Amino acid sequence: xxxVKIPSIAIARLSVYARxxxxxxxxxxxxxxxxxxxxxxxxxPAQIRKDLAYFGQFGVRGVGYYVQELLxxxxxxxxxxxxxxxxxxxxxxxxxxxxxxxxxxxGSYTFVAAFDRKPKRIGATIGGVDVxxxxxxxxxxxxNGVEIGVIAVKPTWAQDTADLLVKAxxxxxxxxxxxHLQCPSQIFVENIDFGLRLERLFYRLxxxxxxxxxxxxxxxxxIAPK
Amino acid sequence: xxxVKIPSIAIARLSVYARxxxxxxxxxxxxxxxxxxxxxxxxxPAQIRKDLAYFGQFGVRGVGYYVQELLxxxxxxxxxxxxxxxxxxxxxxxxxxxxxxxxxxxGSYTFVAAFDRKPKRIGATIGGVDVxxxxxxxxxxxxNGVEIGVIAVKPTWAQDTADLLVKAxxxxxxxxxxxHLQCPSQIFVENIDFGLRLERLFYRLxxxxxxxxxxxxxxxxxIAPK
Numbered sequence: 466x467x468x469v470k471i472p473s474i475a476i477a478r479l480s481v482y483a484r485x486x487x488x489x490x491x492x493x494x495x496x497x498x499x500x501x502x503x504x505x506x507x508x509x510p511a512q513i514r515k516d517l518a519y520f521g522q523f524g525v526r527g528v529g530y531y532v533q534e535l536l537x538x539x540x541x542x543x544x545x546x547x548x549x550x551x552x553x554x555x556x557x558x559x560x561x562x563x564x565x566x567x568x569x570x571x572g573s574y575t576f577v578a579a580f581d582r583k584p585k586r587i588g589a590t591i592g593g594v595d596v597x598x599x600x601x602x603x604x605x606x607x608x609n610g611v612e613i614g615v616i617a618v619k620p621t622w623a624q625d626t627a628d629l630l631v632k633a634x635x636x637x638x639x640x641x642x643x644x645h646l647q648c649p650s651q652i653f654v655e656n657i658d659f660g661l662r663l664e665r666l667f668y669r670l671x672x673x674x675x676x677x678x679x680x681x682x683x684x685x686x687x688i689a690p691k
Numbered sequence: 692x693x694x695v696k697i698p699s700i701a702i703a704r705l706s707v708y709a710r711x712x713x714x715x716x717x718x719x720x721x722x723x724x725x726x727x728x729x730x731x732x733x734x735x736p737a738q739i740r741k742d743l744a745y746f747g748q749f750g751v752r753g754v755g756y757y758v759q760e761l762l763x764x765x766x767x768x769x770x771x772x773x774x775x776x777x778x779x780x781x782x783x784x785x786x787x788x789x790x791x792x793x794x795x796x797x798g799s800y801t802f803v804a805a806f807d808r809k810p811k812r813i814g815a816t817i818g819g820v821d822v823x824x825x826x827x828x829x830x831x832x833x834x835n836g837v838e839i840g841v842i843a844v845k846p847t848w849a850q851d852t853a854d855l856l857v858k859a860x861x862x863x864x865x866x867x868x869x870x871h872l873q874c875p876s877q878i879f880v881e882n883i884d885f886g887l888r889l890e891r892l893f894y895r896l897x898x899x900x901x902x903x904x905x906x907x908x909x910x911x912x913x914i915a916p917k
Contacts, residue, residue, distance in 0.1 A: 473891060476890075476891050477887050477890075479894075480886065480887045481887070484869065507871040542897075543890050543893060543894045544890075544893035544897030545893060549889075549893055549896075558787060558788035559788040561784060562785040562787070563885075565784050566784075566885075573893070613892060636896055637892050637896050639888065639889060645707070645732065653896060655892045657883065657885060657888050659789075659792075659883060660706065661703050661706045662881045664706040664770075665699060665881055666839060666863050666865060666879055667769060667770035667775055667799070668769045668770050670770060670775075670838065670839070670862055670863050670879060671770030
């Protein structure tokens with residue numbers, strides 16, 4: 466038995482490969498060379514081969530990849546061969562955008578419930594999903610088979626929301642609040658934090674302030690005096 | 692002269708430290724031990740010391756960090772000591788949520804322009820910002836000093852939008868469309884891709900399919916038979 470660690474960046478790249486293979490498939494492309502696929506995905510061909518090698522042998526030497534063979538394999542690896550059932554908490558601006566999502570997220574999922582603590586939002590239907598009170602969460606998560614809770618509430622409510630979702634029985638949480646959530650170890654949490662990404666951009670656009678450091682902004686290399 | 696590479700994850704952690712120091716400052720905390728700060732930020736104390744050491748010497752041995760000294764230093768490093776000027780393209784659901792942002796992003800920035808190609812959206816005021824036609828971009832980017840373009844358009848329009856923003860003179864792009872943008876090398880691009888993060892969650896929640904692999908889902912380790 467051999468142990469191999471699959472870096473999460475490799476998983477992100479698999480998602481990118483799947484998207485582009487999907488587009489190629491829609492265009493009727495049947496076979497693609499690893500060089501061409503790499504170009505489209507913005508990586509190098511060796512990277513694609515390495516990422517795929519974690520999961521088995523794909524592609525034909527001297528030919529490339531058969532789109533209709535590789536795509537379903539990657540979809541299976543990523544868990545995109547089933548429809549995931551999502552429940553949203555927080556039907557404000559961002560939450561509503563997520564429910565009406567189509568342009569920004571494309572994947573194998575569907576929102577089957579939405580919750581909000583504000584009475585004025587309860588009873589609304591957004592993107593085809595009814596907004597229910599928090600009190601209904603436990604019941605609706607079970608009834609509708611919600612697997613993943615999506616947190617789009619204010620930071621001050623995020624931890625309480627996570628606790629409620631875990632108690633209701635979700636397996637994973639997608640957190641849009643800029644808060645470090647404390648969850649039991651068997652719950653998978655992914656954070657999407659706009660602020661962190663914006664600040665990374667600010668940092669890269671900021672000329673180094675200190676005379677003690679000069680930073681090559683594009684590469685992230687710092688030239689330090691010692 | 693010594694060269695040091697600062698990993699982008701260290702920059703993300705600096706953002707987290709800044710946020711939590713800001714909260715501590717608001718609560719009137721003057722000094723905090725590295726152990727306590729580490730707890731709040733969800734990292735270990737050695738990590739904080741290492742991340743800060745890239746930029747100089749901070750903190751007092753046996754005492755900890757003076758909140759009102761460390762916070763402005765980190766803010767300066769991250770470029771948060773100025774207000775960044777953002778221009779949004781795409782005033783749909785997500786774009787509107789970003790303009791009315793307060794809950795989800797907190798940082799030193801302001802939207803000074805918004806653009807859309809759909810006539811019905813032009814002339815609207817969202818979160819205090821007027822929505823203008825694409826034709827006005829070049830003029831308004833200069834007039835309002837837009838430094839960063841935020842792309843919240845459909846994937847099919849994302850590259851055209853990036854080209855327009857670059858031509859208009861932005862220095863950086865925050866891209867919410869699930870598309871790999873081609874930009875000149877002097878333009879900094881950050882991508883926020885909901886779909887990729889969701890798919891990473893799906894992957895982690897998916898039991899390994901192949902009999903040839905067993906994956907320890909929490910750690911990402913694969914147990915491969917050879």
